[in-house]
Amino acid sequence: MRIILYTGKGGVGKTTISAATAVRCAELGHNTIVMSTDPAHSLADSLDCKVGGRPKKIAENLSAEEIDVNEELKRNWGRIQKYVTKFLKSRGFEELIAEEFAVFPGMEELFSLLKLKDYYEKQAYDVAIIDCAPTASTVRMLSMPDVIRWYMDRFFDIERRIVKTVRPIAERITKVPFPTDDVYDSVEDLFHKVEGMKEILTNPANASIRLVFYPEKMVIKESQRAYSYLNLFGFTVDAVVANRIYPEEIDDAYFDRWRAVQSKYLAEARTIFDPLPMFVGKLFDREMVGLKLLHSLAANIFGDTDPATVFYKEPPIKTKRSDGRHTMSIHLPGTHKKDLNVWVAGEELIIEVGNYRRNILLPRSLAKTDIVEAKFEGDTLNITFGK
Ligand SMILES: Nc1ncnc2c1ncn2[C@@H]1O[C@H](COP(=O)(O)OP(=O)(O)OP(=O)(O)O)[C@@H](O)[C@H]1O
Ligand SMILES: [Mg+2]
Numbered sequence: 001m002r003i004i005l006y007t008g009k010g011g012v013g014k015t016t017i018s019a020a021t022a023v024r025c026a027e028l029g030h031n032t033i034v035m036s037t038d039p040a041h042s043l044a045d046s047l048d049c050k051v052g053g054r055p056k057k058i059a060e061n062l063s064a065e066e067i068d069v070n071e072e073l074k075r076n077w078g079r080i081q082k083y084v085t086k087f088l089k090s091r092g093f094e095e096l097i098a099e100e101f102a103v104f105p106g107m108e109e110l111f112s113l114l115k116l117k118d119y120y121e122k123q124a125y126d127v128a129i130i131d132c133a134p135t136a137s138t139v140r141m142l143s144m145p146d147v148i149r150w151y152m153d154r155f156f157d158i159e160r161r162i163v164k165t166v167r168p169i170a171e172r173i174t175k176v177p178f179p180t181d182d183v184y185d186s187v188e189d190l191f192h193k194v195e196g197m198k199e200i201l202t203n204p205a206n207a208s209i210r211l212v213f214y215p216e217k218m219v220i221k222e223s224q225r226a227y228s229y230l231n232l233f234g235f236t237v238d239a240v241v242a243n244r245i246y247p248e249e250i251d252d253a254y255f256d257r258w259r260a261v262q263s264k265y266l267a268e269a270r271t272i273f274d275p276l277p278m279f280v281g282k283l284f285d286r287e288m289v290g291l292k293l294l295h296s297l298a299a300n301i302f303g304d305t306d307p308a309t310v311f312y313k314e315p316p317i318k319t320k321r322s323d324g325r326h327t328m329s330i331h332l333p334g335t336h337k338k339d340l341n342v343w344v345a346g347e348e349l350i351i352e353v354g355n356y357r358r359n360i361l362l363p364r365s366l367a368k369t370d371i372v373e374a375k376f377e378g379d380t381l382n383i384t385f386g387k
Contacts, residue, residue, distance in 0.1 A: 001120050002030075002308045003201065004238075005130040007138040008212035009222045013243040014038075016288050016297065017212050017281065018131035019046040019064075021307045023291055024298035026062035030126040030308055033063045033119065037112040037141070038133040041066040048290040059291060063125070067115055069108035076111045076193070077103065079186040086177050104147065106140035109133060110194070113141070117197040127308045135211075135226040143233050143356060145198040150359055152191050201235060204313045208238035211273075215242050215265035224272050224334040225354065231316035231331050232353050238312040240273045241301060242266055244283040272333055277311045325386045326366055333379040342374045342383060349383070 006018045015036070022034035033055055036043040043066050044051040049058050053068035081102045088098035109132075119125055132138040179187070201207045209230055213223040227237055245266070246259050270278060281301040288297045298307065319328045332340075332353060341352035347367045349360045372386040 001123055001125055001206065002127045002310070003116065003120070003130070003207040004127070004308070005132050005138070005201075005207075005209045006212055007132040007135050007209060007226065009219050010134040012212045012214055012219060013241075013281070014134075014212050015042045015046045015131045016294070017210075017241055017243065017301070018129050019043060020288070020294040020298040020301065022062060022064075022127075022129045023059075023294045024302060025127045025129070025306075025308050026059060027295070028306055028308070029061060031061050032127045032129065033065060033125045034129040034131065035065040035067055035116070036131040037067055037069070037109045038131060038137075039069050039108060040133070043131055046289060046294070065115075067112040069112050072111040072114065073103065073108045076114060076190055077107060079183055080190070083177070083179050083183045090177055104144070106137065106144045106147075109137065109141040110144040110148075113197055113201070114193055117193065117200060120200050135222055139226055139229045139233070139356065142201070142230065142235055143358070145194045146233070146359055148194050149191070149361075152187055202315075204236035204238070204310070204315050206310065208236050208310060208312070211237060211240045212243055213240065213269065214244050215262045215269055217265065220265050220269055220272065221334075223269075227273065228332045228335050228353060229356050231333075232351060232356060232358050234315065234317050236312065236315060237273075237276060238310055239277045239279060240269065241279045241281060242269060243281045245280050247282040275312070325372065325384055326369075328383045328385070330381045330383075331379055332381050335376075335379070335381075337376055340376070340381065342371065342381070344371055351381075 004021065006014045006021070008014050015038075018034055018036075022032050025032040034043065034047075035055075041051075043064055047058060047064055049064075050056070051058070051064040051066050053066065053071060055063040055065045057063050081099070084102035085095070085098045088101055089095060093101065113130075116128060116130065119128060132141070211223045211227060213219045223240070230237055245262055246255055250259075266280075279301045281297060284293070284297065284300075286293070288294060301307075316331050317328065319326055321327075328349070330351070335353055339354050341350075343350050344362070347362050349362050349366075349371075351358050351360070366385050369385040369387055371383055373382075373384040375382050375384075
């Protein structure tokens with residue numbers, strides 16, 4: 001199953017382009033689903049038909065689904081949330097605050113993606129297109145598997161389940177509630193699901209992210225940052241889409257300056273996103289709503305190209321070995337040295353880029369080594385390990 005996630009700054013056309021891509025894929029004969037993980041769903045408005053929390057067939061080869069994020073949160077995190085709330089209450093938190101703290105921002109959307117894993121395992125569709133929330137939420141959602149791993153490792157210490165006989169005594173002494181077996185089961189189950197999902201989404205052979213933007217300064221800058229963060233977390237962006245380009249037929253002088261702005265930033269975008277293919281969609285003279293107009297938009301953006309194609313397959317993080325030393329390279333375009341921090345703690349390599357931090361569990365061969373050098377070359381961070 002081919003998986004394509006669309007993200008970008010608020011309002012750039014993510015939903016419209018996700019829907020248009022899905023319409024085109026279905027026309028080409030791929031059994032397609034378009035689903036939205038943005039809690040502020042607008043897929044139904046874009047497709048101009050009713051869509052709900054279950055896949056609904058809306059045309060030949062085309063289904064749509066607006067995932068009920070709260071339902072997914074309850075299903076996957078409910079039991080754990082109850083325990084964490086109880087734990088926090090025992091540490092003096094008020095009930096409502098404890099409940100709030102027991103859910104991290106981004107979790108709802110992450111759990112929505114678990115549905116995707118389900119479809120992937122059943123190979124239920126040929127193509128799945130995901131309309132994601134704006135960039136910051138999407139990056140947070142995609143960084144969640146690492147956060148969850150970290151949290152579960154420390155909070156639940158899965159290896160050292162507290163045996164049934166010790167638990168009641170320990171609870172009496174420490175006055176802290178210990179997780180019961182069903183909580184541990186939920187944690188383990190969720191841990192494997194999230195890891196499995198991350199594996200699917202970081203496999204560039206069939207899963208990719210696409211960034212949608214307008215060629216304007218603020219939008220480009222945000223897209224560039226998102227691109228770096230996605231690379232940091234190991235997700236492959238396979239193409240970008242520049243949307244709402246003023247077409248030639250607008251000959252009103254009022255738009256001359258706008259056109260100059262757009263061509264300047266289109267050129268800049270080509271440099272920033274090189275070597276990714278850049279598709280271009282013109283600004284139509286109306287709202288692009290409904291299957292017919294979505295078809296026209298897809299034709300304008302993709303022409304005869306099948307939008308399900310994997311346009312770029314290079315993983316953003318690579319490791320190589322030479323002279324007995326390992327080097328890890330991460331493509332981080334637009335990142336300044338001052339926004340970057342790299343260090344090793346125990347068995348983890350920790351990389352901070354801007355506000356994001358990634359903890360990478362080092363392979364055993366590297367776990368006992370040190371960073372010999374961390375150097376920015378071009379837009380690539382090269383980290384060399386050795387003794
Ligand atoms: N190329 C285009 N030409 C004309 N209208 C467009 C084009 N692309 C998108 N639109 C219109 O722009 C509006 C915003 O698009 P859309 O809802 O897809 O953006 P979004 O990025 O999903 O927004 P949000 O961040 O709120 O989810 C819609 O009314 C859509 O019909
Ligand atoms: Mg949207």
